[in-house]
Each structure stands twice: as structure tokens, then as C-alpha cells.
Amino acid sequence: MEQNKKEGRYSRIHDQLNELIQKSRSVNARMATVTAVLHHKMDTFFWTGFYLLENEEMTVQMYQGPVACQILEKNKGVCWAAFNKKKTVVVEDVHQFPGHIACDSRSSSEIVVPFKNLEGRIIGVLDVDSKEKAAFDETDARWLEKILGLIYKDL
Numbered sequence: 001m002e003q004n005k006k007e008g009r010y011s012r013i014h015d016q017l018n019e020l021i022q023k024s025r026s027v028n029a030r031m032a033t034v035t036a037v038l039h040h041k042m043d044t045f046f047w048t049g050f051y052l053l054e055n056e057e058m059t060v061q062m063y064q065g066p067v068a069c070q071i072l073e074k075n076k077g078v079c080w081a082a083f084n085k086k087k088t089v090v091v092e093d094v095h096q097f098p099g100h101i102a103c104d105s106r107s108s109s110e111i112v113v114p115f116k117n118l119e120g121r122i123i124g125v126l127d128v129d130s131k132e133k134a135a136f137d138e139t140d141a142r143w144l145e146k147i148l149g150l151i152y153k154d155l
Helices: 003-023 027-041 077-085 138-151
Strands: 047-054 057-064 089-091 109-116 122-130
Touching: 003 027, 003 138, 027 047, 027 057, 027 138, 057 077, 057 122, 077 089, 077 109, 077 122, 089 138, 109 138, 122 138
Parallel strands: none
Antiparallel strands: 047 057, 047 122, 089 109, 109 122
16 A cells, blocks of 8 residues: 555544544453454455453454464564564564464464553554565554554543
């Protein structure tokens, strides 16, 4: 997608989500809404969802797309890399990423954004996969980080 088109689409999604999620004070409802809107509005999003830390395990939560890995092996894969580095990780070709966890072999690229609670502590990640290689870039990273900031807004 062209950068201008991508910027515009994310801007509209951000505005839509900002309005939609204010209707509920439930973090789970807000996460589910973010997942659904992103998955259905962004053409290259093949799998979109959250993994949260539960009992020291990265466990799948709400998501859109094919069946997911329920629990991710600790300190392995892109989700754990983003969690441990405390920053967004963009992978152009997941098949070249050391320790990649292949929940679905059709995924070719991935972006993982740390998800923080009200106190600013990372409690999990937003994980997005694409069937296309190099589907994600800094524009995706910047906007997805901004969108995740909406989930705990005004709670």
C-alpha cells in the first residue's frame, strides 16, 4: 500500500476506534474492538490479535484470523522478542527470523507491538501477521503503537 494511502487509512481507523472504544470501560471489549477493526480494515492483515502474559506464559487472547498458537514457547519468536526488548519489532520475512514460531505456515511477515497497562508495564503484545513479505514498516509501527494507547485511555 502506498505510504499516503496507509497514513490516511490508519488515521481514519484511529479516529473510528477512539470513538468506538469509549463506549465501554472493559479492557477486553476494547481489545476485541481494536482487533476486529484493524483486521478488517487493513488489507494485508492475515492474523491480528493479542498475546498477554498469564502465569509467565504468553497466552493468546482475542484475535481475528486462523486458529492461533495457544501458548508461545518462552523467549522464542517475534512476540517474545518484542516483549523482552520492550519495543516494536518488524520482521520482513518470518522464515529468516531465528526461533520464529510458525502458528500458520502462510504467514510471511510480522509486526509485534508491546501492550502496556495503565501503569505503563508491558503486559503482552499485539501481534499482526501478513501473507506478504515486507508488509509492515515504520508507519505501521507508529500507528499501531498510537492505537494501542487508546485501549486504556480515560479508564
